[in-house]
Every structure is written in C-alpha cells, then in structure tokens.
Amino acid sequence: MAYQEILTVLADPTRRQVFERLRGGPSPVKAIATGLPVSRPAVSQHLKVLKDAGLVEERSEGVRRIYSLRREGLAELRDWLDSFWDDALLAFKIEAERTHRHNTRARDVNE
Amino acid sequence: MAYQEILTVLADPTRRQVFERLRGGPSPVKAIATGLPVSRPAVSQHLKVLKDAGLVEERSEGVRRIYSLRREGLAELRDWLDSFWDDALLAFKIEAERTHRHNTRARDVNE
DNA sequence: ACACTCAGTAAGTTAACGCTTACGGTTAGT
DNA sequence: ACTAACCGTAAGCGTTAACTTACTGAGTGT
Numbered sequence: 001m002a003y004q005e006i007l008t009v010l011a012d013p014t015r016r017q018v019f020e021r022l023r024g025g026p027s028p029v030k031a032i033a034t035g036l037p038v039s040r041p042a043v044s045q046h047l048k049v050l051k052d053a054g055l056v057e058e059r060s061e062g063v064r065r066i067y068s069l070r071r072e073g074l075a076e077l078r079d080w081l082d083s084f085w086d087d088a089l090l091a092f093k094i095e096a097e098r099t100h101r102h103n104t105r106a107r108d109v110n111e
Numbered sequence: 112m113a114y115q116e117i118l119t120v121l122a123d124p125t126r127r128q129v130f131e132r133l134r135g136g137p138s139p140v141k142a143i144a145t146g147l148p149v150s151r152p153a154v155s156q157h158l159k160v161l162k163d164a165g166l167v168e169e170r171s172e173g174v175r176r177i178y179s180l181r182r183e184g185l186a187e188l189r190d191w192l193d194s195f196w197d198d199a200l201l202a203f204k205i206e207a208e209r210t211h212r213h214n215t216r217a218r219d220v221n222e
Numbered sequence: 223a224c225a226c227t228c229a230g231t232a233a234g235t236t237a238a239c240g241c242t243t244a245c246g247g248t249t250a251g252t
Numbered sequence: 253a254c255t256a257a258c259c260g261t262a263a264g265c266g267t268t269a270a271c272t273t274a275c276t277g278a279g280t281g282t
Contacts, residue, residue, distance in 0.1 A: 004124065011122035012270075013115065023195070029229060042271055044230055063228050063279040071195050078192050084134070084182050123240075140259060153241055155260055174249040174258050 003080040006073065009053040014038055015046040019055060019069075026068035028061075114191040117184065120164040125149055126157040130166060130180075137179035139172075 010016055014036065021032050033043040047067055050056040055073035059066050121127055125147065132143050140158065144151040158178055161167040166184040170177050 004127070007118060007127070008122045011119045014270085016115070016118070030227090038270085039272065040229075041231080041273085045270080048230080065229065069195075074192055074195060078189075081185055081189050081192065084180075084185060125240080141257090149240085150242060151259075152243085152261080156240080159260080176259065 003076040005053050006055065006077040009049055009055065010077075012046070014042070015049065018043055018046045019050060022056065022067060022069045026066045028064040028066055030064070032067065114187040116164050117166065117188040120160055120166060121188075123157070125153070126160065129154055129157045130161060133167065133178060133180045137177045139175040139177055141175070143178065 010019065017036060018032055021027065021036075029043060029047065030040065032047075033040040036043060047056060047058070051058060051067075053073065055070055056067050057070050059068075121130065128147060129143055132138065132147075140154060141151060143158075144154040147154060158167060158169070162169060162178075164184065166181055167178050168181050170179075
C-alpha cells in the first residue's frame with residue numbers, strides 16, 4: 001500500500017484510536033468498540049478501511065472476528081519519512097550519477 | 112506539534128504536493144503554485160496549515176514569502192511510528208519496571 | 223426450532239474542509 | 253504618484269466522509 005493511503009487512513013482520530021487499541025493485542029470488534037465514543041457499526045467501518053490499507057488483519061473465531069495489528073503496513077510510510085532526511089545525500093547521488101552517466105534508483109518528487 | 116496533527120495535515124493530497132515541492136529547496140508561493148492543479152490562494156491556505164503544524168517555515172524577501180521545509184516537524188510522527196516496533200520490548204520494560212519499582216518513561220496507548 | 227449474540231452492510235444525514243472568486247495590503251519600479 | 257506584481261484573508265459553495273439507525277446473516281446454545 002502506498003504511503004499516501006496510510007496517511008489518509010490514519011488521519012482520522014477515532015480510526016487511529018481503533019488502530020492503537022490493537023497495540024494491546026488481537027481483539028474482537030465488540031471489545032474494540034467498548035469505550036470508544038462511536039457506535040459498533042462505525043468501528044466495523046473503520047476496521048474495513050484499516051484492513052483495506054493493510055494496517056490490520058482479520059481472522060474468524062466462531063461468531064467473532066478477531067482483528068490484529070499489521071506493523072508491516074506502516075513500512076511504506078516509514079520509508080517515505082526517512083526519505084526526507086537524506087534529501088541532501090540524494091541530491092549528491094543524483095549529481096554523481098549525472099556526471100558518471102550511471103543510474104541507480106530514482107525517487108518521485110511529486111507523487 | 113503532535114503526531115496527530117502531522118497526520119491530518121499531510122493527509123490531503125494537494126497539501127502534500129505543496130510540502131514535497133519544497134524538497135527541492137526554498138521557494139516563493141507563486142513558484143510553488145505553478146504546476147499545481149489549484150489556485151494560488153489555495154496554496155497559500157495550505158502553506159498556512161503546514162506552517163501552523165511546524166512543517167514549513169517562512170521568511171520574507173521583498174514582496175515575496177519564501178517557504179522552506181522544516182524536517183524537524185516530522186520528528187514526532189517518526190517517533191510515533193517507531194514506537195510501534197518496540198511494543199514487545201516496551202511491554203517487557205513495563206513489566207520490569209513494575210517488579211523493580213523504578214520508572215523510566217511511559218507512553219500513551221490511546222491518544 | 224427458537225432465541226440470542228456478534229458483526230458486516232445499506233441508506234440517509236450532517237458537518238468539516240478544500241476550493242474559487244473577490245478584495246486589501248505591501249513592496250518595487252517608473 | 254501610479255502601476256504592477258506578489259501574497260494573505262474573507263466569504264461562500266460543493267463535495268467528501270464519518271456517523272447513526274435499521275436490517276440481514278452467521279454461529280451457538282437450549
């Protein structure tokens with residue numbers, strides 16, 4: 001999943017609460033919803049979005065769906081963040097590549 | 112600034128474009144707006160939001176305002192992301208602290 | 223078979239927010 | 253002083269998206 005989607009998905013406060021609630025370990029929907037300021041269907045909707053973004057995974061145990069964190073889902077966002085700190089290095093690389101006429105990898109400046 | 116704000120601020124696509132455009136170095140507003148699919152006032156509004164979030168800084172050069180990246184503004188988001196990868200380690204620490212009755216640092220589970 | 227719990231989906235409402243146009247203020251050049 | 257360029261802000265509009273209620277379905281126990 002692209003970092004863009006991860007950002008938009010995690011931007012919503014209650015969806016972030018849902019996400020962070022899974023830090024404590026896997027949990028069924030009802031347990032997640034308890035204590036949150038929104039209804040249970042709302043939590044279901046958030047979980048669907050989180051799942052589609054690869055930030056959460058789901059398994060069934062009888063009648064309940066157990067959701068758990070997918071930390072790998074955060075990887076792309078993390079990489080994007082990291083890329084900001086070696087912009088100077090990257091600029092140097094590009095210059096080096098230009099002069100040496102030899103490509104390694106490119107990065108989008110605008111998405 | 113809190114990571115929550117950084118997420119919501121960077122969630123918008125065109126605002127992210129504005130932000131990423133500054134990777135190439137400081138730039139006046141008009142130059143940023145050129146090539147973007149929105150009007151110049153829209154860019155101004157985005158820049159204000161970015162500035163309030165500490166992701167961008169501004170200086171004046173005559174009649175133009177030069178905006179540049181503030182990479183430190185991303186720090187809190189980065190820390191938050193990192194915190195997901197040592198949850199297990201953190202759990203261990205907490206247990207250790209509990210038994211040894213000796214605090215180091217705490218982290219919020221729910222915002 | 224019936225009832226109860228858990229959870230996803232549909233439909234509709236409301237509020238937030240990103241955009242545009244219009245305007246005002248500041249700087250620089252002639 | 254007049255004009256032009258650069259930019260921020262106000263007001264208003266339209267769309268998106270998060271929420272609620274209502275419904276349906278699947279699993280489990282009696």
